Structures are given as C-alpha cells and as structure tokens.
Amino acid sequence: METRKLILCCAASAAVSALIAVTATAAAIREEVQPPQLPEQSQPPAVQPESQDHEYILGEWEGRLAVYRTGESEPDSVLDVYLGLLPPADAQALREGIPVEDQTELDRRLEDFMS
Structure with a gap:
C-alpha cells in the first residue's frame, strides 16, 4: 500500500510540474510572438527610379x-x-x-x- 501511495504522489507531482512548464512556455511564446508596435501613420514609398516602366x-x-x-x-x-x-x-x-x-x-x- 505504501508503494502505491508513493507512485501516486510522484505521478501527481510530475503532472503538476508538466502543467506549470506548459503554462510558462505558452506565456513566453505569447510575449515573443506579439507583432511589433505599429507606427502612427505610414507614408507610401517614395520610389523615384530612373525609369517608370514598373507596374x-x-x-x-x-x-x-x-x-x-x-x-x-x-x-x-x-x-x-x-x-x-x-x-x-x-x-x-x-x-x-x-x-x-x-x-x-x-x-x-x-x-x-x-x-
């Protein structure tokens, strides 16, 4: 009976550790994947190539x-x-x-x- 309690305790501890790791990883990913701050206003590109034969x-x-x-x-x-x-x-x-x-x-x- 003692062995069974020890195994259940270890399994519960491992599950809690895994849950904490997954939650921390998900939070870190959300922070890193956020798009960069957008500028207030964009200007169209000011391309002045030598020839105007581009569409x-x-x-x-x-x-x-x-x-x-x-x-x-x-x-x-x-x-x-x-x-x-x-x-x-x-x-x-x-x-x-x-x-x-x-x-x-x-x-x-x-x-x-x-x-």
Missing part, C-alpha cells in the same frame, strides 16, 4: 508589407508580413520602396518575403 511598388503600410500600384498613395493590398520580423536590409528596402515590373515578378517577390 507595382512593394513598400510599407502600418509596419506591414504592402503592394502599391505605381503612382498611388494608398496600398492595393496589405499583407500580414511585419517588417519588424524581416532582416533589417529587407525592411529598409521596403521602407524605401521596391519597384516591381509586372505581376509575375510581384508574385515571385511576395513568395520570397512570405517564405
């Missing part, structure tokens, strides 16, 4: 990756790709604006940023 501009809107049509100040679409989670060079390039020639190049570049 789109990849840029930033409220801290996220956005697709602009050339010459437009409002984004055509905004994706859930946060610049704060990208490599610094990519985030800076998006803040400055990346000209994109056509839909094929746009699809390829978006796939690169989302993978």
Whole structure:
C-alpha cells in the first residue's frame, strides 16, 4: 500500500510540474510572438527610379508589407508580413520602396518575403 501511495504522489507531482512548464512556455511564446508596435501613420514609398516602366511598388503600410500600384498613395493590398520580423536590409528596402515590373515578378517577390 505504501508503494502505491508513493507512485501516486510522484505521478501527481510530475503532472503538476508538466502543467506549470506548459503554462510558462505558452506565456513566453505569447510575449515573443506579439507583432511589433505599429507606427502612427505610414507614408507610401517614395520610389523615384530612373525609369517608370514598373507596374507595382512593394513598400510599407502600418509596419506591414504592402503592394502599391505605381503612382498611388494608398496600398492595393496589405499583407500580414511585419517588417519588424524581416532582416533589417529587407525592411529598409521596403521602407524605401521596391519597384516591381509586372505581376509575375510581384508574385515571385511576395513568395520570397512570405517564405
């Protein structure tokens, strides 16, 4: 009977320890995965390339990756790709604006940023 009590006590202790570990891990994950603070207001990218034969501009809107049509100040679409989670060079390039020639190049570049 003593052995059975000891086994039940150890099992209960292990279950409580596991529950505490899972709760602490979940809390840590929630803190780390929060999106970065968004800026108050975003400006459309100010791309001034030498030639204007591009259809789109990849840029930033409220801290996220956005697709602009050339010459437009409002984004055509905004994706859930946060610049704060990208490599610094990519985030800076998006803040400055990346000209994109056509839909094929746009699809390829978006796939690169989302993978």
